[in-house]
Amino acid sequence: MRGRMWKLAIYLFLLGFILNLLGIVTHVVVSSFAKRWFGKPLPPAFTTDWFTYAWREFELSHVLFITLFIALAVVFIALAIGFPAAYVLARRNFNAKPILLLLYFLPLLIPQMTYGIPLATTLYGFGVGGTVLGVILAVLVPMVPLAVFILLPFFEQISLNLEWSAQMLGASRLQIFRRILLPLMLPGILTAGLLVLVNTISNFELAFLLAGGGSQTLVVALYYNVFAGGVRPVYSIDAMAVIYMCTVLSVLLVALRFVRPTQMVFRLDGKRN
Amino acid sequence: MARIRSDSRSELDLVAILCLVPSLLYVLAMFVYPFLYGIYISLQPKKRDAGMFSNYVAFFNDAYQYNTIKTTFMLALPTTIAVVLVALFLAYGMRRGIWFERTITTILVLPISLGVVFLSEGILGFYGHNGWLNQLLIAAGLIENPLELTHNSIGVTFSLFMQNFPFCFLMLLGYISGIDPSLESSARMLGAGPWTIFRRVMFPLIAPGLIIAFALVFVMSFAVFPSAVMVGQPAGSTRTISIAAYQQAFEQYDMSYASAIAVIMGLCQLAALVVIVLVRRRMTIATTMGVGKR
Numbered sequence: 001m002r003g004r005m006w007k008l009a010i011y012l013f014l015l016g017f018i019l020n021l022l023g024i025v026t027h028v029v030v031s032s033f034a035k036r037w038f039g040k041p042l043p044p045a046f047t048t049d050w051f052t053y054a055w056r057e058f059e060l061s062h063v064l065f066i067t068l069f070i071a072l073a074v075v076f077i078a079l080a081i082g083f084p085a086a087y088v089l090a091r092r093n094f095n096a097k098p099i100l101l102l103l104y105f106l107p108l109l110i111p112q113m114t115y116g117i118p119l120a121t122t123l124y125g126f127g128v129g130g131t132v133l134g135v136i137l138a139v140l141v142p143m144v145p146l147a148v149f150i151l152l153p154f155f156e157q158i159s160l161n162l163e164w165s166a167q168m169l170g171a172s173r174l175q176i177f178r179r180i181l182l183p184l185m186l187p188g189i190l191t192a193g194l195l196v197l198v199n200t201i202s203n204f205e206l207a208f209l210l211a212g213g214g215s216q217t218l219v220v221a222l223y224y225n226v227f228a229g230g231v232r233p234v235y236s237i238d239a240m241a242v243i244y245m246c247t248v249l250s251v252l253l254v255a256l257r258f259v260r261p262t263q264m265v266f267r268l269d270g271k272r273n
Numbered sequence: 274m275a276r277i278r279s280d281s282r283s284e285l286d287l288v289a290i291l292c293l294v295p296s297l298l299y300v301l302a303m304f305v306y307p308f309l310y311g312i313y314i315s316l317q318p319k320k321r322d323a324g325m326f327s328n329y330v331a332f333f334n335d336a337y338q339y340n341t342i343k344t345t346f347m348l349a350l351p352t353t354i355a356v357v358l359v360a361l362f363l364a365y366g367m368r369r370g371i372w373f374e375r376t377i378t379t380i381l382v383l384p385i386s387l388g389v390v391f392l393s394e395g396i397l398g399f400y401g402h403n404g405w406l407n408q409l410l411i412a413a414g415l416i417e418n419p420l421e422l423t424h425n426s427i428g429v430t431f432s433l434f435m436q437n438f439p440f441c442f443l444m445l446l447g448y449i450s451g452i453d454p455s456l457e458s459s460a461r462m463l464g465a466g467p468w469t470i471f472r473r474v475m476f477p478l479i480a481p482g483l484i485i486a487f488a489l490v491f492v493m494s495f496a497v498f499p500s501a502v503m504v505g506q507p508a509g510s511t512r513t514i515s516i517a518a519y520q521q522a523f524e525q526y527d528m529s530y531a532s533a534i535a536v537i538m539g540l541c542q543l544a545a546l547v548v549i550v551l552v553r554r555r556m557t558i559a560t561t562m563g564v565g566k567r
Contacts, residue, residue: 006366006467007366009362009366010362010363010366010367010371013359013362013363014363014377014380017380017381018380020399021380021383021384021435023395023399023405023406024387024392024395024396024398024399024435025387025395027395027398027399027404027405028391028394028395028398031394031398038403041405041408080295081295081296081299082296084291084292084293084295084296085292085293085295085296085297087292088289088292088293089293092284092285092289093283093284094283094284094285095283100293100297103297103300103305104296104300106304107300107304109488109489109492110492110539110542111492111493111495111496111542112496113496113498113515113518113519113535113538114496114535114538114539114542115304115307115308115311115535115539117311117518117519117522117528117531117532117534117535118307118308118310118311118312118314118532118535119303119304119307119311120522121307121310121311121314121522121528121531121532122306122307122310137303138303140299140303141299141300141303141304144296144299144300145300148296173288198385198386202385202386202388204388204389204498204499205496205498205499208499209523219388219389219390222388222390222391223389223390223499223503226390226393226394226503234394237394238394241388241390241391241394242391244388244390244391245386245387245388245391248386248387248388249383249386252382252385252386256379256382
């Protein structure tokens with residue numbers, strides 16, 4: 001009896017959560033198609049004009065291009081410098097390793113707003129603040145550790161014996177990397193790449209602190225337009241928000257096809273204990 | 274594995290060092306250096322003749338500024354407790370699987386893809402003065418005047434809940450479903466009821482993961498910025514410490530003062546984390562005692 005009540009409570013909560021989420025999402029979607037909407041349950045007339053308006057007025061093609069460029073650059077650099085570091089951290093043992101792990105863990109643990117402000121000060125001081133380069137450099141700070149911590153357990157799953165046998169058969173380091181590690185690490189690289197991609201697109205604080213006129217990512221541009229107060233019709237902002245959601249959702253759905261989030265978090269946790 | 278085989282001998286050779294250097298340099302240059310630089314410039318106030326700590330003194334002498342600490346704690350703490358409790362309840366209930374598990378997990382993760390602006394717009398629309406919820410409640414005759422759920426701390430708490438809940442839930446679900454089911458079965462065989470199983474067997478095992486989740490959610494909630502501006506009342510009841518820091522940096526262009534506020538914010542988070550770690554230690558002692566008694 002008690003067990004059944006328990007299950008019922010869980011389903012009721014889920015129902016509430018889904019209804020609430022549905023309400024929030026539907027409201028924005030309906031509003032983005034509304035001609036005008038005030039105080040009524042539904043808008044009297046619908047239009048798709050706000051999408052064309054948002055696309056033109058907010059220069060969305062440019063913003064989307066910048067967002068994609070920044071995200072891909074961050075993914076590439078994070079993987080390029082995170083991959084070798086994760087390999088060494090998974091395979092070798094040395095005295096400074098706990099300190100190093102802590103150092104990599106800190107940017108993930110400390111909120112971005114806290115180190116974002118001194119980081120922005122520094123980068124503006126070097127003249128890269130407000131540029132695309134500045135945004136990439138700043139967003140990479142938490143993404144490099146993220147890539148390292150995602151790749152780490154994947155390396156640990158690959159038996160060291162494979163590397164030893166390859167070495168015994170006369171393979172060079174480069175051959176071991178290209179023929180053994182790279183193919184076996186493909187799922188890990190994919191996982192890390194997709195999660196870094198999703199996180200970069202949705203990163204707000206760091207991109208916001210470093211973005212200038214031409215280097216705004218989609219989230220940041222969206223945020224600024226909310227405050228362009230009075231000038232921007234709320235429907236056009238909602239249209240832009242819908243475009244944002246569709247972009248991230250498609251990336252996230254691709255990610256979920258390859259990655260089981262629960263499994264991965266657990267592996268990360270198991271590692272730390 | 275390499276780690277087991279080797280004694281504490283260092284295994285760093287040239288190649289390994291070369292592998293580590295790029296990322297290490299990056300973290301040092303872009304994280305550690307700005308951090309230290311931030312502390313340094315916070316001690317170099319804009320007014321040259323003022324003392325080294327004048328920014329900090331100014332902060333703690335100005336109620337408008339130091340009250341942001343209280344505001345932030347009052348937002349972050351209840352949100353964190355709610356997120357962790359609900360996530361624990363749900364993850365514990367789902368530990369042995371549930372109907373449509375994959376679909377439900379996907380739905381619970383969805384808010385991540387909405388982004389903070391979408392979420393804020395939706396909350397403003399749905400829960401706002403003229404929103405669907407109020408219209409529905411009025412139409413049903415449950416209330417006469419619309420509830421004020423947005424542009425105050427309720428709205429921000431709500432927005433934070435939606436943002437942080439998915440992460441916390443995923444962490445706890447992974448953690449709890451990793452616990453060996455035979456422990457629970459043996460407890461049941463020995464005659465323990467569901468509540469005893471939770472309290473004596475499962476909770477001590479979940480506690481470490483719970484503490485980590487609590488710390489992460491708290492730290493994320495403490496830094497709340499965009500939702501406090503959009504759903505809240507950034508000049509009044511939800512003026513959090515990150516808004517204060519942002520205003521100093523990009524509205525007053527006083528990077529020194531802004532860095533001082535960022536340092537204070539970091540210290541507050543650190544203090545909270547220390548408390549959490551201390552609580553954890555107490556809890557661990559309690560559980561080992563419990564095991565020892567049996």
